Amino acid sequence: xxxxxxxxxxxxxxxxxxxxxxxxxxxxxxxxxxxxxxxxxxxxxxxxxxxxxxxxxxxxxxxxxxxxxxxxxxxxxxxxxxxxxxxxxxxxxxxxxxxxxxxxxxxxxxxxxxxxxxxxxxxxxxxxxxxxxxxxxxxxxxxxxxxxxxxxxxxxxxxxxxxxxxxxxxxxxxxxxxxxxxxxxxxxxxxxxxxxxxxxxxxxxxxxxxxxxxxxxxxxxxxxxxxxxxxxxxxxxxxxxxxxxxxxxxxxxxxxxxxxxxxxxxxxxxxxxxxxxxxxxxxxxxxxxxxxxxxxxxxxxxxxxxxxxxxxxxxxxxxxxxxxxxxxxxxxxxxxxxxxxxxxxxxxxxxxxxxxxxxxxxxxxxxxxxxxxxxxxxxxxxxxxxxxxxxxxxxxxxxxxxxxxxxxxxxxxxxxxxxxxxxxxxxxxxxxxxxxxxxxxxxxxxxxxxxxxxxxxxxxxxxxxxxxxxxxxxxxxxxxxxxxxxxxxxxxxxxxxxxxxxxxxxxxxxxxxxxxxxxxxxxxxxxxxxxxxxxxxxxxxxxxxxxxxxxxxxxxxxxxxxxxxxxxxxxxxxxxxxxxxxxxxxxxxxxxxxxxxxxxxxxxxxxxxxxxxxxxxxxxxxxxxxxxxxxxxxxxxxxxxxxxxxxxxxxxxxxxxxxxxxxxxxxxxxxx
Numbered sequence: 001x002x003x004x005x006x007x008x009x010x011x012x013x014x015x016x017x018x019x020x021x022x023x024x025x026x027x028x029x030x031x032x033x034x035x036x037x038x039x040x041x042x043x044x045x046x047x048x049x050x051x052x053x054x055x056x057x058x059x060x061x062x063x064x065x066x067x068x069x070x071x072x073x074x075x076x077x078x079x080x081x082x083x084x085x086x087x088x089x090x091x092x093x094x095x096x097x098x099x100x101x102x103x104x105x106x107x108x109x110x111x112x113x114x115x116x117x118x119x120x121x122x123x124x125x126x127x128x129x130x131x132x133x134x135x136x137x138x139x140x141x142x143x144x145x146x147x148x149x150x151x152x153x154x155x156x157x158x159x160x161x162x163x164x165x166x167x168x169x170x171x172x173x174x175x176x177x178x179x180x181x182x183x184x185x186x187x188x189x190x191x192x193x194x195x196x197x198x199x200x201x202x203x204x205x206x207x208x209x210x211x212x213x214x215x216x217x218x219x220x221x222x223x224x225x226x227x228x229x230x231x232x233x234x235x236x237x238x239x240x241x242x243x244x245x246x247x248x249x250x251x252x253x254x255x256x257x258x259x260x261x262x263x264x265x266x267x268x269x270x271x272x273x274x275x276x277x278x279x280x281x282x283x284x285x286x287x288x289x290x291x292x293x294x295x296x297x298x299x300x301x302x303x304x305x306x307x308x309x310x311x312x313x314x315x316x317x318x319x320x321x322x323x324x325x326x327x328x329x330x331x332x333x334x335x336x337x338x339x340x341x342x343x344x345x346x347x348x349x350x351x352x353x354x355x356x357x358x359x360x361x362x363x364x365x366x367x368x369x370x371x372x373x374x375x376x377x378x379x380x381x382x383x384x385x386x387x388x389x390x391x392x393x394x395x396x397x398x399x400x401x402x403x404x405x406x407x408x409x410x411x412x413x414x415x416x417x418x419x420x421x422x423x424x425x426x427x428x429x430x431x432x433x434x435x436x437x438x439x440x441x442x443x444x445x446x447x448x449x450x451x452x453x454x455x456x457x458x459x460x461x462x463x464x465x466x467x468x469x470x471x472x473x474x475x476x477x478x479x480x481x482x483x484x485x486x487x488x489x490x491x492x493x494x495x496x497x498x499x500x501x502x503x504x505x506x507x508x509x510x511x512x513x514x515x516x517x518x519x520x521x522x523x524x525x526x527x528x529x530x531x532x533x534x535x536x537x538x539x540x541x542x543x544x545x546x547x548x549x550x551x552x553x554x555x556x557x558x559x560x561x562x563x564x565x566x567x568x569x570x571x572x573x574x575x576x577x578x579x580x581x582x583x584x585x586x587x588x589x590x591x592x593x594x595x596x597x598x599x600x601x602x603x604x605x606x607x608x609x610x611x612x613x614x615x616x617x618x619x620x621x622x623x624x625x626x627x628x629x630x631x632x633x634x635x636x637x638x639x640x641x642x643x644x645x646x647x648x649x650x651x652x653x654x655x656x657x658x659x660x661x662x663x664x665x666x667x668x669x670x671x672x
Contacts, residue, residue, distance in 0.1 A: 133200025
């Protein structure tokens with residue numbers, strides 16, 4: 001077994017690998033760029049080596065720096081994690097030439113499966129079902145148009161060396177093909193150093209289902225069941241689960257057999273994932289690609305099988321045989337993973353950057369048959385920059401069935417506190433309560449279909465509105481009692497709060513009557529709300545200043561996040577985000593008469609929708625543009641975003657140039 005492993009990665013996956021290595025008694029070495037000097041993976045590792053400045057092209061992607069760090073620290077093996085160098089055959093060869101073990105598959109298998117064009121040819125030869133398409137490199141826009149016409153619309157334009165949603169564009173019309181080709185090729189070059197793209201038929205509304213395989217160097221190959229990864233936006237997975245709601249034992253065996261056949265055909269020897277698209281309509285599946293590395297979503301497989309995939313990778317790389325056969329693998333319960341990203345769900349999930357001024361997650365472990373696991377590479381005070389993936393954490397829950405795992409995830413999300421930057425927690429929370437998600441009626445088009453206008457603020461239904469009003473009133477009672485100097489008790493406080501109140505939440509007004517504020521070491525209040533035919537009792541241990549209100553309303557548990565804002569309290573629960581102001585009926589009547597503040601007209605401005613790098617400016621002063629014409633291209637986290645004119649206009653002023661780094665909402669172009 002290895003004595004010391006260097007992790008050629010950063011963030012949560014580096015932390016994840018360190019934890020397993022520590023459990024196995026193996027020393028670890030972290031590498032870091034200048035901006036990651038205070039990162040969690042650096043703190044946790046036994047040793048750490050600086051490998052240069054950001055971005056990744058100057059640090060984490062420089063093979064010589066990684067190998068030099070191994071030599072300097074005496075590491076006898078390298079684990080690449082995912083992304084960066086994890087699927088670079090040349091890196092594996094360089095590591096081997098230096099006498100260092102690579103914890104992952106052999107270079108030949110990586111090369112065979114890393115090239116999406118060649119991998120599809122190999123899959124077809126191995127008897128694996130493949131999607132119709134043109135399995136050759138596309139030369140230019142003219143060639144792309146000809147191939148798209150031949151294959152049949154819609155088509156997917158994909159980077160041959162791609163992964164992680166980068167270098168992928170869907171074209172539903174021929175007009176969309178040239179730009180899709182250029183954006184896919186540009187992203188591929190920036191992310192993978194390889195601008196080759198190919199085209200295949202895009203299967204509408206499929207599920208994305210993948211099979212986890214393990215193979216050793218002695219010819220043993222097993223599969224660990226499937227993961228459902230259909231909840232995606234811009235081809236990037238954001239929610240995964242195991243098993244899939246649609247896969248039965250027969251289909252699992254069939255998909256598993258094809259995954260094993262492909263792994264055997266390429267001489268695979270580590271953990272890997274064979275991805276398929278699946279049609280609910282005809283129950284057919286097609287090979288998508290094979291990821292020759294550890295997947296981001298591997299925790300859900302670990303929770304339903306009890307098998308540590310990182311440990312298996314290490315043991316296989318050390319020459320050990322897999323210690324179990326296919327018939328020994330049992331699938332237990334259900335696991336859900338949500339990816340918590342630094343992105344703005346209210347702005348079409350555009351990337352966000354900033355510092356985590358607050359970052360708190362629920363306690364990990366198993367209670368009442370429900371397991372909580374948090375894989376994260378950040379701590380309170382960490383910074384999310386434009387240079388790297390915006391993943392903050394992976395929240396994972398496990399229960400005996402899907403409903404339990406989903407409910408547990410909804411509670412975990414409500415208890416996860418993040419301040420300082422925009423994040424997708426409100427969307428994930430709302431998703432957990434979405435009826436279609438609850439039914440398991442999924443496809444990769446789920447977000448486009450259910451949130452076609454983008455994710456917007458959710459108007460709470462009447463019952464929840466009343467519950468939030470009751471929570472707001474409860475916190476106000478607690479604050480008033482403490483301001484009265486009652487040392488946390490409500491003795492004598494009831495006289496100042498009993499009676500009629502109104503909780504204003506935007507244009508919604510919820511009248512409440514406080515019947516009794518009982519003496520207790522915690523808040524214990526009886527109220528009357530219009531939606532309830534009887535008085536309700538509220539019990540909570542919440543103290544002023546705490547960001548989580550946890551308690552019961554008539555015995556029903558509820559978790560609400562709280563933030564103090566000017567003139568009131570912000571309440572967040574299951575994706576609902578409202579500001580509540582507790583008032584007397586007289587003040588509420590006066591507040592209703594106040595005119596609404598009108599937002600300024602910004603229709604003549606093209607603003608930067610997220611912090612990012614200007615890749616191109618497509619217009620000049622005096623140019624006439626039509627609605628839909630590209631105005632600028634902004635890159636953030638290696639994804640290119642095309643900004644378009646929303647109406648016909650004439651360019652009056654251009655405020656940015658290629659190469660500029662812009663802040664959120666910076667004005668790029670002004671129209672006459």
